[in-house]
Amino acid sequence: MLNIDNLKQQKRLSLMRILKHVLIIALIFSSQLIYAGNWVKLKQNLRDFYLLESVSDIEVQNVLESMNNDFSFSDIDYNMHRRSNWKPREHLNRLITLATAYENTNSKYYKLDEIAESIVGGLNYWSYNHFYSHNWWQQEIGVPQNIGPTLIICESIIPDSTMTKSLEVMDKSKIRMTGQNKIWLSGNVLMRELVRGNDSLVTAAADTIKSVLVLSKPYQEGIQPDYSFHQHGPQPQFGNYGLHFAEDMIKWMFIFNNTDIAFSSEKVDLMRKLMFEGQQKVVYKGKYETLATGRQIFPEMVNGKKYRGPMAKYEIYKKLEKVFNKFDTQDNPYAAPREYIHFRNSDYSLYRTGSFFSAVRMSSQRIIGAEAGNGENQLGYYLGDGTNLIYRRGDEYHEIYPVWNWKKLPGTTTVQDTAKLPVLTWSGYKNGSYFAGGLKSKDVGITAFKYRRDSLQANKSYFFIGNKVYALGSAISTNRNFDVVTTINQCYKNGDVVVSKNKGRITSVWHDSIAYVSLCDQQLNVRQDVQSGTWKRILTWHTDSLISKDIFDLEVNHGEKPNNGKYGYVCVVGISAKEVKEVIKNRLGANIAHKNEVHALSFNQGKTLAISAFEPCEVEIGNQQKLIIKSPCLLCLNKYNDGWTIEAVDPTQQLKILSFGITGKYRLKGAQRSNIAGDVTFFDITPPENSYEKGKKSSVMLITK
Secondary structure, three states: OOOHHHHHHHHHHHHHHHHHHHHHHHHHHHHHHHHHHHHHHHHHHHHHHHOOOOOOHHHHHHHHHHEOOOOOEOOOOOOOOOOOOOHHHHHHHHHHHHHHHHHOOOOOOOOOHHHHHHHHHHHHHHHOOOOOOOOHHHHHHHHHHHHHHHHHHOHHHOOHHHHHHHHHHHOOOOOOOOHHHHHHHHHHHHHHHHHHOOHHHHHHHHHHHHHHOOEOOOOOOEEOOOOOEEOOOOOEOOOOHHHHHHHHHHHHHHHHOOOOOOOOHHHHHHHHHHHHHOHHHHEEOOEEOHHHOOOOOOOOEEOOEEOOOHHHHHHHHHHHHHHHHHHOOOOOOOOOOOOEEEEOOOOEEEEEOOOOEEEEEOOOOOOEOOOOEOOEOOOHHHOOOOEEEEEOOOOOOOOOOOOOOOOOOOOOEEEOOOOOOOOOOOOOOEOOOOOEEEEEOOOOEEEEEEEEEOOEEEEEEEEEEOOEEEEEEEEEEEOOOOEEEEEEEEEEOOOOEEEEEEOOEEEEEEEOOEEEEEOOOOOEEEEEEEEEEOHHHOOOOOOOOOEEEEEEEEEEEEEEOOOOEEEEEEEEEOOOHHHHHHHHHHOOOEEEEEOOOEEEEEEOOOOEEEEEEOOOEEEEEEOOEEEEEOOOEEEEEEEEOOEEEEEEEOOOOOOOOEEEEEEOOEEEEOOOEEEEEOOEEEEEEOOOOOOOOOOOOEEEEEEEO
């Protein structure tokens, strides 16, 4: 006999199973719709990114006219295999040009069959041949990077056979490596798998790209705590890998925007800091600062086209600003502030005023000074040895590199041997001391380092205040039988050179609105000569056409095998030749200590003191008062009615305590420990212990009892 209750129960269970299956199917279908919607949006965002800047009809016409019947280009040597400036990749760049014109409704080539045929033919020509460079980067990163955009922009017109073959070329990219290389590789995988519809790999690639946008531990590759950027070890790379990093991150932020894989607000904020607290600060008057470019010291134009010189880098930066501001709602700064800044994680300082810009690049046991590779930066052996450049117009050193005497870079102290400059490797070099740092105070910036390299030692300081750059050096010694020279400047000659002497010795030189004034007993040597050279000296793949330029060179010769030599000078920027005497008489700071162990200047009638203490020492600070410095440090003292404020930096980034004494009886605010012994107040300052903040300043107040 049939049990009615059992039958009803079975029907209910069957219905529940059906509903469960329907729900699962619905969820799967819904999930697929979500993913499909994401990928459609991603593709559209990518197309929109490449259509942000229109391609001129003339540029498209030139591409078409240079294309052969087999869809190759007549001006490209496809048999070239060199590592840098590899010309065959230009084939793929031109296909992107055609692709953007094909999809641009404002182009006269919009949706033309001729363009479609050229795009498909160009992809086939590349994919069915084996064009290669001896640089792995081109095959694994560069080539796929320049195929992917064309495939996505023009996906609807590309036959399956062409698409399959092109994607096989892109298969050389895998998600691996570190830093910018990891971003490039992951971006290539994302574009490739977006076309294939591989959800898991698209998501993995997107997650990998986003994972690289983090604040790195100090001196590891990536974004530094001071918003400089490192690649190839602890090496500042603002304009090479760093600029590519910014370019790619902002591109992917744009492409991921308004999808489920969009960057978090925290990562957008970090990118904002990299852009406006890092990148923006290294551009001046439409050019990228030379010392920030990495090894890629390139000419602006190569074969009649813009390449990757300082102006091209600046244009990339301005484009990044424009794209970033399309999806970032913050009120970002229009221009870098007028200030001194020291990038403590990169041994690199900048000083910007309303009339000029100056930069210093150092190195240490923490920071690599420079590298060479791919035939680039062949003469940069001394680039990170205290090079100090001063820009007003911005063109003072523009493409001076073929004719520069690279043994006399501005600001450096170097042995003038007769040997050819060694070519650096990918490992670069480090200076032999940990002492390298900078301190920013209210009115003055201090940059200093101990130079210890190739049997030469020197203690070097740079002080920035108002329209002046002071430079002091001491403890200059070597056992090598060659002259040692400190180069004050080596730049293009522009107009008259006015020399002033006292008892037959040059005491000041004026040139191009800058007065160079001697601050100690030394002989200034000035030269005005034509210097010649070739770009091939700098870049092995460039031409050896001879270039000649009029050069202004100012230096101090310390002679052969100096023992505790020194120099001192100030560059007064933006004055006429007639003003030099008055500036020397009334507008210079006082040099109150210029010894092996300490450099100290006094400004504002002794109310501001700037000190580089390389060893424990004592400094007379006026009014029969003495400062006892027990630890290597950088110091700025500011006088006020009831005492002093003291700001200190540990440039070694290794000390736990900075110890001092000052004549007089004071009570202190901010000191770790203090005591009074007789007429001397002793106190300690504690530098930041957090590794992310090492090299920052600490402050105390001394209040008269």
